[in-house]
Amino acid sequence: MTAQPMSAGTVGIVLVSHSAELAEGAAHLAAQVSGGTVTIIAAGGTDDGELGTSAAKVERGLSQADSGAGVVVLPDLGSAVLTVRAVLEDHPRPGHILLTDAPFVEGAVAATVTAAAGGDIKAVAAAAEEARHVRKL
Amino acid sequence: MSASCEQGVTLAGDLHARPAGALAVAAGRFASAVSVTAGGHTADAKSVLGVMGLGATSGQRVTVAAAGPDAQEAVTALIAILSEATRVGGLDPATAKP
DSSP states (O other): OOOOOOOTTOOEEEEEESOHHHHHHHHHHHHHHHTSOSOEEEEESOTTSSSSOOHHHHHHHHHHHOSSSOEEEEESSHHHHHHHHHHHHHSOOTTTEEEOOOOHHHHHHHHHHHHHTTOOHHHHHHHHHHGGGOOOO | OOEEEEEEEEOSSOOOHHHHHHHHHHHTTSSSEEEEEETTEEEETTOHHHHHHTOOOTTOEEEEEEEETTHHHHHHHHHHHHHHHHHHOOSOTTTOOO
């Protein structure tokens, strides 16, 4: 798990990937681009370090990322969504945690930059989802 | 009071991920709408992906425009970031400084 310095009132980010390395790498990149003021938690891989997702890691990540302003969650692939939804069913926090449908790397970077600028949870989630429409070329 | 304001700067380095991030974080703190134009393309300065998508390179002229209550402050701040951040370098670990 990668934890960046806590910032009160800033929206936290949880990156849920099937790969621990992918989640860590995306978290590192997003932290570098955004200046390192946002809490980004990498929740990647299974509990025994294999490829897959872990409800326990997601649940821990949500707690660690939450400084009171809410948490935006980015899953890498569809089955990560199932894990996140299962966690949210067991621990419902309506409006306080938003699961986004976004490209993993671009969405993580865009969401983190918006959080660093002081955006609220809806603005941060929107930045992640709008990443889908931004062309690279 | 609402105002609009515009200023240009010639980049001292490529507008890579880190300077683009610094620019978008700063732009997001202003109430004004802020845009960046380079090479005939314009991006919302608050969108880090949009700013990176401009592909602005060293030596290129970049214009920052803002409209809103803090337009002047926004343009001044962003021009300063573009001047400083592009001097630091890009995200390539071989050449970039922290």
